[in-house]
Amino acid sequence: MKIxxxxxxxxxxxxxxxxxxxxxxxxxxxxLQETKTEDHGFPRLEFEDLGYNLALHGQKTYxxxxxxxxxxxxxxxxxxxxxxxxxxxxxxxxxxGGIRVASVYVPNGQAVGSDKFRYKLxxxxxxxxxxxxxxxxxxxxxxxxxxxxxxxxxxxxxxxAWRDQVLCHxxxxxxxxxxxxxxxxxxxxxxxxxxxxxxxxxxxxxxxPKDHGLRIDHILLSPxxxxxLKSAGVDRKARGxxxxxxxxxxWCELAES
DNA sequence: ATGGTCGCGCTGCGA
Numbered sequence: 001m002k003i004x005x006x007x008x009x010x011x012x013x014x015x016x017x018x019x020x021x022x023x024x025x026x027x028x029x030x031x032l033q034e035t036k037t038e039d040h041g042f043p044r045l046e047f048e049d050l051g052y053n054l055a056l057h058g059q060k061t062y063x064x065x066x067x068x069x070x071x072x073x074x075x076x077x078x079x080x081x082x083x084x085x086x087x088x089x090x091x092x093x094x095x096x097g098g099i100r101v102a103s104v105y106v107p108n109g110q111a112v113g114s115d116k117f118r119y120k121l122x123x124x125x126x127x128x129x130x131x132x133x134x135x136x137x138x139x140x141x142x143x144x145x146x147x148x149x150x151x152x153x154x155x156x157x158x159x160x161a162w163r164d165q166v167l168c169h170x171x172x173x174x175x176x177x178x179x180x181x182x183x184x185x186x187x188x189x190x191x192x193x194x195x196x197x198x199x200x201x202x203x204x205x206x207x208x209p210k211d212h213g214l215r216i217d218h219i220l221l222s223p224x225x226x227x228x229l230k231s232a233g234v235d236r237k238a239r240g241x242x243x244x245x246x247x248x249x250x251w252c253e254l255a256e257s
Numbered sequence: 258a259t260g261g262t263c264g265c266g267c268t269g270c271g272a
Contacts, residue, residue, distance in 0.1 A: 009272085010264055034272090036264070061265055062272095108272055116271090148272095202272085204261035246263075246272080 001097060001228075001254045002027045005144035005219055006238075007105070007200075007247035011035040011066070014245055015043055021238050022050055027251060028070050029096060031103035031144045035064030042066070053096075059089040065105050065145070071097035080104075082126035090123070098257060099225060100134065104145035109166045117166065120148065124175035128182070131220075135182050140225035140257075143184070146200075146247065147218050149176040151186065155215035157198065167216060185226035187219040187252040188234065197234050200247045208239060217250045228254040 004027035008014040011032065022030065030052070035042065039056040047054055051070055057078040058064035067073060073094040080091040093102040104127065109120035127143075134141045149172045153159035162168040180186055188197050198213025207213065221229060232252035239248040 013264060034264095062270090110271075202261080203263050205258085206261080 001029070001099070001256065002251055003029045003031070003101065003142050003144065003219060003254065004249050004251035005031040005033070005103065005146075005217055006249040007033040007146040007217060007245060009034050009036070009245040009247065011064070012037055012041070012043065014243070015046060017238065017241055017243060017245065019046055019050065021235065021249060022068075025235060025249065025251065029099075029101055030068040031101060032066040032068065033064070033103060033105040033146045035066055036061060037064060055092055055094045057089045057092040063089045063105055065089060065092045065103040067092055067094050067096070067101060067103050069094070069096040069101075080123070080126050081130055083122070086123075095139065098139070099254075100137065100139050100141045102134075102141075102143045102145070104143060104147070106146060106148045108148050109172065112164065112166055112169050121171060121175055124149075124172065124179070128175070128179045131179050131184065132182050135184065135222050137222075140228070140254075141222035142219055142225050144219040144250070146216060147176060148216055149173060150214045150216050151176050151189070151218075154196070155198075157212045157214065162214070167214060180220060183223055184220035185223075185229065187221055187226075187229055187232040188215065188250055190226075190229065191232040198248075199234055199250055201239060203246050217247055219250060219252050221252070225254060228257065230255050
């Protein structure tokens, strides 16, 4: 079973790229982030034509997450518990093909010390609480998405330049570790030790041709899922296409149960 | 080079 995660930066603007990549990579499950459209405007038919069922949680202009699966999607959850005032579309979860999967778009945080940074830390704390309730389930669990955190200096092209900046600040790295330390395996880190498995390159300043990337997209596997981990990777080629997202897709392959 | 480029949706915001 192949599970992928892809921050597409607008599913409408990226439709040809995403469809072409799905046709090549053929994931069984794909977690999308930054779809940037309300559910009624989501290009459903194009994905259904490739054999995917859809679960959507979108909003206008910003954010938006989705799950594509070749298997039926059951028990869909469309918000992260813990803050009734949080209306941003950043979380969706479902049970499909014998595994519970979640697509998460963690807030960027904008700048350390800002209100948005505090919102990010609060979101990560809520995600930890919810992940703790998932890790103890009988079913395997995969939480994938754009975490907007580079866990380690090895995940950053220039750690000195990024030190204490948003995406790399010790407080958000600690918040990420509190989640993984619940018992999750970072699939990319487990199979690409030593880093340089970047997943995001800024559109600006020629970051992509210079490979000035960060590893901020992750797939976290519960113990029952991690026991089945066979391989994982980043599809860098997608980042080099015309009209590419600023993120590359990440994926992992699990052995059949 | 303290800049740069996207997407959304029509002005500047978010990333």
